[in-house]
Amino acid sequence: MRKIYIILLSLSIGVVNAQTIDAATASKAITAAGLKKHLSIIASAEMQGRETGTEGERKAANYLVSQYKKMDLTPGNTGSYRMPYTLFQDKITNSQLKVNGANYTLDKDFWISASTAPQNLFTTNQLFYVGADFTDKSTLDVRGKLIISTEGKERTMNETMAAQKLGAIGIIHIAKSNPSMPSNLNGRLTFVPNTNAFVSMTVNKTVGSALVGGTKEFSEQEWSELPLGKYTAAIEWTSDRKSVELNSANIIAYMPSKEKTDEYLFITSHYDHEGIKNGEIYYGADDDGSGTTGVLAIAEAFTQARKKGFSPKRNIVFMNVSGEEKGLLGSKYYGDHPIFPMEKTTADLNIDMIGRIDPTYKGDSMNYVYVIGEDKLSSDLQPITDKVNKNYNMELDRRFNDPKDPNRFYYRSDHYNFAAKGVPVIFYFNGTHADYHKPTDRVEKINFDLMEKRARLIFETAWEMATREEMLKRDMPLNMPATR
Numbered sequence: 030m031r032k033i034y035i036i037l038l039s040l041s042i043g044v045v046n047a048q049t050i051d052a053a054t055a056s057k058a059i060t061a062a063g064l065k066k067h068l069s070i071i072a073s074a075e076m077q078g079r080e081t082g083t084e085g086e087r088k089a090a091n092y093l094v095s096q097y098k099k100m101d102l103t104p105g106n107t108g109s110y111r112m113p114y115t116l117f118q119d120k121i122t123n124s125q126l127k128v129n130g131a132n133y134t135l136d137k138d139f140w141i142s143a144s145t146a147p148q149n150l151f152t153t154n155q156l157f158y159v160g161a162d163f164t165d166k167s168t169l170d171v172r173g174k175l176i177i178s179t180e181g182k183e184r185t186m187n188e189t190m191a192a193q194k195l196g197a198i199g200i201i202h203i204a205k206s207n208p209s210m211p212s213n214l215n216g217r218l219t220f221v222p223n224t225n226a227f228v229s230m231t232v233n234k235t236v237g238s239a240l241v242g243g244t245k246e247f248s249e250q251e252w253s254e255l256p257l258g259k260y261t262a263a264i265e266w267t268s269d270r271k272s273v274e275l276n277s278a279n280i281i282a283y284m285p286s287k288e289k290t291d292e293y294l295f296i297t298s299h300y301d302h303e304g305i306k307n308g309e310i311y312y313g314a315d316d317d318g319s320g321t322t323g324v325l326a327i328a329e330a331f332t333q334a335r336k337k338g339f340s341p342k343r344n345i346v347f348m349n350v351s352g353e354e355k356g357l358l359g360s361k362y363y364g365d366h367p368i369f370p371m372e373k374t375t376a377d378l379n380i381d382m383i384g385r386i387d388p389t390y391k392g393d394s395m396n397y398v399y400v401i402g403e404d405k406l407s408s409d410l411q412p413i414t415d416k417v418n419k420n421y422n423m424e425l426d427r428r429f430n431d432p433k434d435p436n437r438f439y440y441r442s443d444h445y446n447f448a449a450k451g452v453p454v455i456f457y458f459n460g461t462h463a464d465y466h467k468p469t470d471r472v473e474k475i476n477f478d479l480m481e482k483r484a485r486l487i488f489e490t491a492w493e494m495a496t497r498e499e500m501l502k503r504d505m506p507l508n509m510p511a512t513r
């Protein structure tokens with residue numbers, strides 16, 4: 030036994046590119062101090078919360094590019110570290126509603142959303158009252174009509190979709206109590222300009238009653254007794270809606286391999302966050318400044334190792350995407366326009382929040398990380414993580430792999446857009462906490478010692494995946510619905 034071991038060892042020294050450094054040693058280049066340095070810049074006030082398509086995000090992108098340049102990593106997009114993409118957003122500056130000549134006020138009588146408001150002027154007198162829980166009433170002929178619905182158990186979103194499918198021109202939801210939030214005058218970010226002609230709004234009971242010919246506010250009883258069917262009222266709804274173009278970019282750098290030059294390992298994070306809301310900066314130190322810092326530090330550790338003779342078997346790609354907080358847009362864009370073939374991408378290790386401790390672990394064993402997705406697509410993932418973890422003895426908490434977990438974290442970060450294309454993924458995550466998506470998600474609250482440990486674990490996992498002979502096998506089902 031022993032003899033064979035010695036022979037193998039001496040053999041491997043000869044074969045493996047005369048590598049003089051091992052993963053555990055190389056991982057020491059990732060330090061709490063180094064992480065703090067990067068994160069203090071990425072989550073600084075200067076970056077203004079890094080909202081997608083804003084100056085703050087571009088500053089963060091510039092910082093990432095400067096770091097990859099410094100590391101002498103290869104630009105991922107034919108000579109450029111940037112993979113730019115364009116987004117569109119509807120913005121509304123003003124909206125007015127008139128019913129039978131009476132004027133109503135935005136956010137007092139009616140509430141709208143930018144993407145389902147009319148382009149300019151919308152008029153009709155063809156109404157159709159459907160009562161509550163409209164989706165159960167799909168046999169009603171509402172084609173060409175503006176649907177009026179009262180609030181029931183059904184989600185307004187589902188009713189809107191059903192109304193659209195049945196050929197209605199729009200839907201007005203009558204709210205039991207006024208919405209607590211003002212109208213959303215900034216639409217969702219989309220890859221193509223919104224051409225939706227279908228309109229929808231929420232109105233209070235006064236407007237609702239006027240729509241069906243009431244001279245005063247109807248009671249619950251009166252609403253339920255009101256016959257379903259056609260009604261007539263002159264509606265004039267104006268809104269100043271324009272489509273604004275936004276520019277964003279994923280940042281991509283890689284360490285080229287000399288052996289399996291057509292194979293790739295991805296390490297990802299999202300560098301965007303929520304920006305400034307009501308004058309307050311959402312710093313996003315944990316979300317996902319921590320992951321972005323982690324990717325940088327891992328890239329630096331590989332760069333240090335390369336100086337000492339390390340060469341990966343397959344290319345290691347470091348990608349920081351944008352648009353995550355707007356609906357995983359940057360990774361979606363990459364997934365739909367991959368620069369490196371997805372079938373040759375062995376895995377994506379996605380880091381989204383690794384700097385904090387969630388309430389489950391607070392005050393207890395703080396030595397943990399949630400690993401999500403490694404029970405899907407490849408049976409190689411879990412053994413690799415377990416093997417690497419022998420050096421760390423970290424609690425690898427796999428509870429969120431349960432498809433029935435209501436948090437659905439598996440769908441909520443960028444690895445999803447790799448998994449959807451068949452690429453095995455591991456999502457590293459510390460769980461949510463009181464500062465999650467709050468202006469208080471700040472650098473001061475980061476646990477850098479724990480973050481160092483988590484980043485080193487991910488680094489060693491990446492090392493193993495980048496240097497093993499074979500790509501990870503794809504032998505398991507995704508075992509999840511294909512839609513988010």
Ligand SMILES: [Zn+2]
Nearest residue numbers: 316317354466
């Ligand atoms: Zn987030």
